[in-house]
Each structure stands twice: as structure tokens, then as C-alpha cells.
Amino acid sequence: xxxxxxxxxxxxRGLATDWIDYPADGTATLTTYTLPENFIAACGCTADxxxxxxxxxxxMAYGSSAAYGPGCGRCFNITLLNTFNSDPPFYPxxxxxxxxxITDLCPSGGNxxxxxxANKPNAGGAYVNFDLAWPSNSIPDDFFPxxxxxxxxxxxxxxxxxxxxVDCMNDWEGAQNAAALGSAADVGSVCCPANPSGNDTCxxxxxxxxxxxxxTSASSSAMLLIPDSWLSTVLCFTMLLVYFGVGGV
Ligand SMILES: *[C@@H]1O[C@H](CO)[C@@H](O)[C@H](O)[C@H]1NC(C)=O
Ligand SMILES: *[C@@H]1O[C@H](CO)[C@@H](O)[C@H](O)[C@H]1NC(C)=O
Ligand SMILES: *[C@@H]1O[C@H](CO)[C@@H](O)[C@H](O)[C@H]1NC(C)=O
Ligand SMILES: *[C@@H]1O[C@H](CO)[C@@H](O)[C@H](O)[C@H]1NC(C)=O
Numbered sequence: 001x002x003x004x005x006x007x008x009x010x011x012x013r014g015l016a017t018d019w020i021d022y023p024a025d026g027t028a029t030l031t032t033y034t035l036p037e038n039f040i041a042a043c044g045c046t047a048d049x050x051x052x053x054x055x056x057x058x059x060m061a062y063g064s065s066a067a068y069g070p071g072c073g074r075c076f077n078i079t080l081l082n083t084f085n086s087d088p089p090f091y092p093x094x095x096x097x098x099x100x101x102i103t104d105l106c107p108s109g110g111n112x113x114x115x116x117x118a119n120k121p122n123a124g125g126a127y128v129n130f131d132l133a134w135p136s137n138s139i140p141d142d143f144f145p146x147x148x149x150x151x152x153x154x155x156x157x158x159x160x161x162x163x164x165x166v167d168c169m170n171d172w173e174g175a176q177n178a179a180a181l182g183s184a185a186d187v188g189s190v191c192c193p194a195n196p197s198g199n200d201t202c203x204x205x206x207x208x209x210x211x212x213x214x215x216t217s218a219s220s221s222a223m224l225l226i227p228d229s230w231l232s233t234v235l236c237f238t239m240l241l242v243y244f245g246v247g248g249v
Contacts, residue, residue: 018211019070019204020061020118020127024165028128030078031113031158033106036131041104043072043202044190045182048063049103052138052174056104056131058122064105065212067205068191071102075195078130080145083156085124089229090156092145098132099171103192106131113158124160138173168195 033056038047041056044067055078056062063069079097083090106114106129113129116122122129135141146154174180175194183192191202207234 019063020058020116020242022061022128025163027081027126027160027162028078028129028130029113029122029126029158030130030132030161032134033129033131035082035104035136037137040184042066043068043105043192044187044193045073045101045103046180046182046184048177048180049101049174049192050133050136051177052172052180053098053100053136054103054133055100055205056106056115056133057102058106058112058129058131059108059248060117061128062102062105062206063207065107066105067189068202069105069107069204069206070196070201072202073168073196074102075166075172076100076102076130076163077166077171078132081160081162083158084160084221085158086151086156090145090151092147092249094145096143096145098139098143099166099173100130100132101172101174102169103130104133124158126160128163128217129159130163136205141242148228 035041035054035056036049037050039050040047041054045054054075057071057074059065062071064071077097077099079095080092081095082092108115108117110125113122113124114131116127116129121127132139134143144154144156146156146157148154169175169183181192181194183190190207191205193200193202196202219222
């Protein structure tokens with residue numbers, strides 16, 4: 001009984017300390033993803049939140065592997081610094097910035113940009129990745145600086161950025177629309193504070209419910225869509241043929 005309690009304590013501690021305690025202001029990487037308008041993402045923020053700049057945050061900084069986490073609802077002023085995956089790196093003359101509200105979780109799978117853990121930064125050396133919902137009606141299409149004549153393309157995919165924690169009510173464009181704040185009604189497991197600050201920050205859904213084991217297999221990205229049961233049926237059938245073939249001789 002005592003050892004079980006001690007073990008639970010260790011497991012609980014392990015879970016709690018796995019999350020990344022990122023600084024209020026710092027550098028991060030930024031990628032983009034497609035978020036359909038009015039889509040209610042992991043935090044359960046209102047559909048109207050998608051009419052303003054939003055982003056998903058990398059899992060271990062977001063603070064949960066499912067549903068809401070402490071990152072939900074937070075607002076960050078993100079400024080584009082440079083690209084580093086391009087050859088050569090691109091240091092634009094302009095450094096546009098955007099204030100986003102975190103409404104979604106960017107899963108940590110594989111070696112992706114959202115895969116940083118407390119002990120291992122992502123491929124850009126960052127512990128936080130913001131996955132910006134873009135294109136977005138609330139962000140100009142030419143938001144990202146580029147130099148097509150030099151690179152032959154305009155979408156660099158990933159940026160090195162600086163970020164500052166900001167007050168949503170003062171700085172997020174959506175704060176002027178009450179319908180864009182808070183969480184959607186009648187949806188389970190939601191938490192999206194208008195302006196999380198200490199006493200109303202979302203808890204970690206995963207700490208309360210446990211972090212599910214990583215059940216993805218090494219070949220999960222392969223295009224093989226044949227169910228295992230079907231495959232083993234074929235194998236068994238083949239073995240029967242071999243058996244009868246041999247038996248018939
Ligand atoms: C990101 O920008 C910071 C600040 O300029 C710099 O120190 C860091 O090396 C940059 N990281 C990458 C991957 O370009
Ligand atoms: C693009 O890069 C070329 C070569 O470095 C430079 O001469 C030109 O000014 C750049 N254009 C812009 C818009 O940055
Ligand atoms: C965001 O950062 C940029 C660049 O540092 C700054 O000019 C701008 O005033 C900041 N915006 C807010 C709302 O903090
Ligand atoms: C939460 O914090 C805010 C601002 O610090 C304060 O005004 C409010 O009374 C606090 N609410 C509770 C329930 O402690």
C-alpha cells in the first residue's frame with residue numbers, strides 16, 4: 001500500500017514536471033496550419049475566435065496532451081525575426097508582428113516542430129513552437145516577408161520569432177468582440193479564459209486524466225491502410241495453400 005502510494009506520487013511528479021515552463025518573453029519557432037473558419041479547436045474557444053489571429057501551441061508548453069491546458073486563451077505578441085531552414089537564412093528588413101490567442105494544441109509527435117520536451121528543443125533550438133492559423137482573414141496575405149527573386153519561393157514554412165506575453169483584453173484584436181472570447185457552450189472538456197492570469201488559468205487536462213501512452217507505431221506514417229486482421233487472414237490463407245500444396249504432392 002505504502003509503495004503503491006509512493007509510486008503514484010512519483011508518477012504524478014513525473015507528469016507535472018514534464019511540461020515546459022517557458023519564460024513569459026523569449027524566442028520560439030513559428031509554423032502555420034490550416035484552421036477552418038468557425039472551427040472549435042482543442043481549447044474549445046468560441047467559433048468566433050477564428051475570425052481573429054489564433055495559434056496552436058506546442059504540446060509540452062501548452063501543458064496538456066488532450067483538450068485544454070494552461071496555454072489555452074493566452075495571448076502572445078509574436079515578431080518574425082529570420083528563417084534558418086532556407087539556404088541562405090533570410091533576415092528580412094521588416095519584422096512584422098501579430099498578437100495571437102492560443103486556441104489549439106499542436107501535438108508533439110515525432111520530430112516535428114511541436115516536439116520539444118523540457119530536455120530537448122526542436123530542430124530550431126526552440127522549446128516553444130507557435131503554429132499560426134494562416135491564411136486568416138485577420139492577417140494580411142503578405143504578412144510573411146519574402147524575396148522571390150533570390151529564393152524562388154515565398155513560403156519559408158518555419159520562422160525564428162520572438163514573443164512577449166501580452167494582455168489579451170488590451171492587445172488581442174478579438175477582445176473587442178465579446179463573441180470571440182471565452183469557450184463554446186455545450187462542448188465537453190473546454191477551457192478558454194478571455195484573459196488567463198493566475199487564478200483563472202486552465203489546469204492541465206492531462207494531469208487530471210493522465211498522459212495517454214504514445215500508441216503510434218514506427219510505420220504509422222506509411223500509406224499501408226490494410227487492417228492487420230485482413231493481412232493476417234491473407235497470411236493464414238497463403239499458409240493453408242502451401243500446406244495443401246505440399247500435402248498434394
Ligand atoms: C533566433 O533569433 C535569436 C535572436 O536574434 C538568435 O539568437 C537565434 O540564434 C535565432 N535562431 C535561429 C535558429 O535562427
Ligand atoms: C532580394 O535579394 C537580393 C539579393 O540579395 C537583393 O539584391 C534584393 O534587394 C532583395 N530584395 C528584397 C525585396 O529583399
Ligand atoms: C509587438 O512587438 C512589436 C515588435 O517588438 C512591437 O513593435 C509592438 O508594439 C508589440 N505589440 C504589442 C501589442 O505589444
Ligand atoms: C482573480 O484575480 C483577479 C486579478 O488578479 C482578481 O480581481 C479576482 O478577484 C481574482 N478572483 C478570485 C476568485 O480569486
